[in-house]
Amino acid sequence: MEMDEYAIGLDLGGTKILAGLVNSEGQMISQAQLPTTSEDGEKAVIERVLAAIESVMSDKKVNRRRVRGVGIASAGVIDSKTNEIIFASNLGWSNVPIGKLIEDKFNLPVRLMNDANASAVAEWMWGAGKGTANMIYVTVSTGVGAGIISDGRLLSGIDGSAGEFGHISIDWNGPLCLCGNRGCLEIYSSGTAIENAARTALANGDTAISASLLHGSKELTAKQIGEAALRGDRFSIDILKRAGFYLGVGATSLIHLFNPEVIVFGGGVMNTAPIILQEIEKSVRERCIPGMASQVRIELNRLGVESGVVGAAGLLFSEWEHERKLQIF
Ligand SMILES: [Zn+2]
Known part of the structure; x- marks a missing residue:
């Protein structure tokens, strides 16, 4: 334990900031959580980010010198070269040099990545993709995103934007x-799309849904639709199945492009995995080049809400590992 290496992971979300001190086994040794409260302004949020890092760094069991760096997972548009958050609507931020601020304060290397990429690294190193060199993590929640591990490395692209799976077009002439772009995958398969499909049916006067889903409330969320589907509500099941079909159409393109061993699905919509995951699988099996389809597994994520933190730290571990291998050969 004493000689273990550590990295700090931090998930910068719209509602909370979660920091964790992570060891090389992917275990969170200590953690700190603070509310984001972005309405207090950029400066206040940055101070909370720094305080959360300081808090986990001060863990008495761990020698500070064994902390090798800080990984930040953030929603929105990021630049992984400059470690800047270019635009994050959930924080109301544009062009915030978050990486440099952390580097200056703690004198540690910093890696900034989007939250889907962080979760991809977590699942790859310690979750459903463990032991593989080619895997893709797909998150389906409000939007649809992905992180791609190709030949044993996170595919980042020139500035960390690679993996925008929700914005591949599955209908060139679509909305x-x-x-x-037009006809983007997430228009058909995200949590938002699931809500829209149910709302449209409601607006068309489908009274069967209003009775089974609404229970008197006016809200209609993807979570409610998912729960109704799991209770056996026919209408909700159909909406989810359609979303699953489209996700399978998109996943087929991922398989054709990257030849992965496993595609791991996570995100809030996967609470309905017993329904949606088999629909994804079916759609993939119908469409994918047979030789490639037979080699790929479709799986559910294993890590929970902490995957952003654990994966952000994990990227630092994976980079050291990669550099170590380069030095050997
Ligand atoms: Zn799009």
């Missing part, structure tokens, strides 16, 4: 997406 315009906020990103500028």
